[in-house]
Amino acid sequence: MSGYIMDLRRIVGHRTLIQCAGSVICVNEKGELLLGRRTDNHRWGYAGGSVEIDEAVEDCAKRELFEEMGLVAEELEFFCVNSGPEVHYVYPNGDEVSNFEIVYLCRKYHGEIRRQEEEMEELRFVPPEAIRMEEISPPIRPVFRRYLERFGRKSPKHAEFLRLAALLNGAMDVQPLLFGSLGLEKRLGADLKADDIDILVPEALLSGAGWARLAALMQGAGYALYDEHEHAFLREGVSAAFAAIESLTPFAGVDVKAIPFLEEGGARYRLLTLEDYLKVYIASSKDGYRKDVKNKKDEEKIALIKRAMA
Numbered sequence: 001m002s003g004y005i006m007d008l009r010r011i012v013g014h015r016t017l018i019q020c021a022g023s024v025i026c027v028n029e030k031g032e033l034l035l036g037r038r039t040d041n042h043r044w045g046y047a048g049g050s051v052e053i054d055e056a057v058e059d060c061a062k063r064e065l066f067e068e069m070g071l072v073a074e075e076l077e078f079f080c081v082n083s084g085p086e087v088h089y090v091y092p093n094g095d096e097v098s099n100f101e102i103v104y105l106c107r108k109y110h111g112e113i114r115r116q117e118e119e120m121e122e123l124r125f126v127p128p129e130a131i132r133m134e135e136i137s138p139p140i141r142p143v144f145r146r147y148l149e150r151f152g153r154k155s156p157k158h159a160e161f162l163r164l165a166a167l168l169n170g171a172m173d174v175q176p177l178l179f180g181s182l183g184l185e186k187r188l189g190a191d192l193k194a195d196d197i198d199i200l201v202p203e204a205l206l207s208g209a210g211w212a213r214l215a216a217l218m219q220g221a222g223y224a225l226y227d228e229h230e231h232a233f234l235r236e237g238v239s240a241a242f243a244a245i246e247s248l249t250p251f252a253g254v255d256v257k258a259i260p261f262l263e264e265g266g267a268r269y270r271l272l273t274l275e276d277y278l279k280v281y282i283a284s285s286k287d288g289y290r291k292d293v294k295n296k297k298d299e300e301k302i303a304l305i306k307r308a309m310a
Contacts, residue, residue, distance in 0.1 A: 005050045009095065016088075019097040022060030023048025023140075024104045025079065025147070026071060032127050033147075034069060034113070036120035040092050043137040044126075048101065057102050065106065069123055070114035076104040082143050089139040099139050128152045133189035134308035141189075141308075148189055149264055157182055160238060161197050164221060165267035168201070171217055175261060176201050177245050177270040184277055184301060188308055192301075196239040200270075203244035206231055214242065245270075252276070252283040278305045 008017060025046045026034035035044045047065040051057055062073045082101040090096045115123045128148055136144050161178055168174040178186060180198030185191060204210045215225060223233035223240060232241035248254035259270045272280065285298040 004052050014094040014096055016096040016098055019099050020051045020057070021048050021099065021101040022051055022057040022064065022104075023082075023101055023143075024061040024065045024073060024076065024106050025143075026065065026069070026073075026106045026109055028125055030125075030127070031151070032125035033131070034071075034123065035126050036069060036115060036123045038137055039117075039119060039121050041137060042121065044135050045137040045140050046103075046143075048103070048140075058104070061102070061104050065109075066111070068116045068119050071106075071109045071111040073104075073106045074108040074110065076106055079103045079105045080143060080146055082140065084142075086142055087139040097139075101140070101143075103143050131189060133187075134304065136189075138309075145189055155182075155185070155191070155194075157194055157197055157238065158186065159265070160240075161199070161269075162265040162267045164197070164199065164218075164240060165269045166265070167217060167221055169268055172205070172213060174201055174205065175268050175270055177259065177272070179243070179272070181301075183271055184305075187271060187274060187277060188304065190304070196241060199240060199242050200245035200248070201242055203246050206242060206244055248276075248280070252279040254279055274305055274309050278302065278309070281305065 005017065005019065023046055028034070033046070035046060037044050047061075047068040049060065049064040049068075051060045055063075058076055061076060065071050065073050080103050082103055083099060087099040087101070088097070089099060113123055115121075128151060131144060131148065133141055133144065161182065165176050165178075168176050177183070177200035178198075179200045180196065181192045181194035182197055185194055201214070202210075205214045211231075214231075218225070218233045218240070221235070223235040226232055226234045226239075227241075230241055231243065232239055234240075245256055248256055254272070254276045259272060259276065262269055262271050281298050281302045285302065
């Protein structure tokens with residue numbers, strides 16, 4: 001904790017502070033990220049900390065890298081700003097912050113890796129594909145999701161969803177919701193071995209003229225309709241099925257209007273928050289069919305979501 005923040009804490013106690021931070025992700029020649037397991041919440045993260053009075057944010061990031069991991073940054077590359085409700089955080093000691101974090105990448109550095117014992121339990125280089133979002137410190141998970149979107153490998157099914165989403169955007173002015181295990185994979189940054197592409201769209205597209213347009217679009221994208229009742233299509237062994245986004249409210253109490261939007265790969269789509277995914281899988285675990293057929297998988301996903309939210 002910076003001296004400035006410590007001084008403020010003596011005045012305001014645990015009350016919420018706006019915390020401006022400079023952070024840096026070190027990337028080695030193999031593309032691996034230098035991560036440290038934090039001593040306060042035992043989750044993984046990169047080097048970073050609060051900016052001191054009149055300190056340039058780049059200097060803060062460099063200072064934190066040296067203090068926490070022993071490395072000297074030779075060049076910094078701006079990566080992103082991490083802010084908003086998702087990065088509001090309460091530390092284990094009760095201190096509450098609204099984070100505003102400027103994050104850099106560092107590919108050129110020197111020095112000997114060593115941990116700051118009061119901040120880090122251990123340090124290690126981790127390949128992007130080995131990162132598990134539930135093991136990352138909660139307020140910086142959006143940064144890792146953004147990094148994996150930009151530099152990580154997309155699964156073939158996710159890439160196919162983006163193709164379909166872009167078609168729906170352009171041809172029908174629809175921003176679909178990526179649902180099911182594939183959507184949860186995206187939200188967690190984990191490989192859940194999703195079987196299908198589950199897509200939620202406005203109910204009007206599942207009957208009458210709307211359904212005719214959607215079916216024609218899917219056929220033009222190379223899909224064949226194989227189950228009209230389930231609105232399911234097949235292409236090269238990959239199933240893409242549609243359902244009504246409005247059903248989320250009566251089924252699981254999800255506020256459809258509040259579901260966030262994402263933009264990726266030229267497509268705009270919606271993705272449930274972890275809180276909404278938890279509602280969905282709890283509701284699914286009580287459903288008669290799923291309780292008999294998929295209850296174990298639902299329970300595993302509920303446990304996974306709860307760990308990620310902890």
